Amino acid sequence: MTSHVFKQTKRRGLSGAFRPIVLAAILVWIGACVLLAPAPAAAVTYGHMLYDDEIRNVWKDSSWRAEVDPEHTTNVYNGSSSMAVTLEGKGALCFTYEKGWDLTRFYALVGWIHGGTEGGQNLRLVIIDTDGNVLPSRQGVRLATPAHIQGGEIPPGRWQFFVIPVSELKPGFRNTARIAFYNGSKEAMPTFYLDDVGFTAQRVPLFAAPQTGRTQEERVEKEGEGEGTEETASAIYTDALVNDWQDWSWNTNVDLGNRENAAKGEHAILVEQEPGGGLSFGREVPLSTGGYRALQFLIHGGPAGEQRLNVSLYDENEELLGTLLLDGPKYVYGGNIGGGRWQGVRVPLAEVNATAAKVKKIAIINAGRDTVLYYVDSLTFAK
Secondary structure, eight states, X not given: OOOOOOEEEOOTTOOOOOOOOOHHHHHHHHHHHHHHSOOOGGGXXXXXXXXXXXXXXXXXXXXXXXXXXXXXXXXXXXSSOEEXXXXXXXXXXXXXXXXXXXXXXXXXXXXXXXXXXXXXXXXXXXXXXXXXXXXSOTTOEESSSTTTBGGGSOOTTSEXXXXXXXXXXXXXXXXXXXXXXXXXXXXXXXXXXXXXXXXXXXXXXXXXXXXXXXXXXXXXXXXXXXXXXXXXXXXXXXXXBOTTOEEOOEEEEEEEEEOTTOSSXXXXXEEEEEEEEEEEEEEEEEEEOTTOOEEEEEEEOTTTOOOOEEEEEEOTTSOEEEEEEOOSTTTBTTSSOOSSSEEEEEXXXXXXXXXXXXXXXXXXXXXXXXXXXXXXEEEXXXX
């Protein structure tokens, strides 16, 4: 039988009794949830493609007030081509299948978008059913929000992964005949690029995907050099604590090397936490947050989910900068911490008074009344 190795920690005079873990029950559940856990977004299994190197399956381009190049080769995320799109005011990139397609079998529309040289496009997604109804409304679903795209905006100069749950499009009982990326403004929109766009039945964790892509020339050049992956200075935990971060947790059992339920790599952090306990990491030399916009990580709610967790950041004197409750789609992909799945979390530094600050300690604190179990992976400061 595999057993968990926990580090029981106290700090700065904090104390508390730790409850024993019933390992057998946890291990039985872990064995099941590992099989059911969603794959990272970088390994999405597409059930139905709209575009990869060309427009796929039954769909055709029926865009309006738009210039569309489906064979663009200069700025590509994957394969040999991407789709370059320039929209006039009220224009749309539109995929059409007149007989209609049943979208309710899928979880989300996913793909990669590049904001070109300017970025900041205010794209909206609408679907039109076979009866001509525009869904979910004529205003559509906004793409550039933290719930749908890493970073909450379409960035210039790089690729970004997006996820739009089908449930937000409200497809109803009729099949979908048109899928449109729509410019709601009267002004022309800067050119953007799309690649590997399609539908998946997976519950995709938004922030598990790599954050940046390269132009085709950069990829060829770097791959030819045998480029590897380097640790970024912003990382706190990637398979292990890195960049001089230390475990400063209190009233919390912490396993930094859990192998049974990792979102990325080989390890995740398994946490059993008393009410008021903190999963906390600190540095003797504070980190300057200038240039970073958010603290982000992946979280798995264990068997039950619904944990009430606060995220707190502390300055170089270990004085509290700010605290934020992880509640709602602005901070947690999916709106709340669920059971049996990995989800992305993004904490804007501006909302915890940590913009251009010196951060010595961060903490994820159990704000509930009961002891909770959850997992954390890929903890990092993001630009």
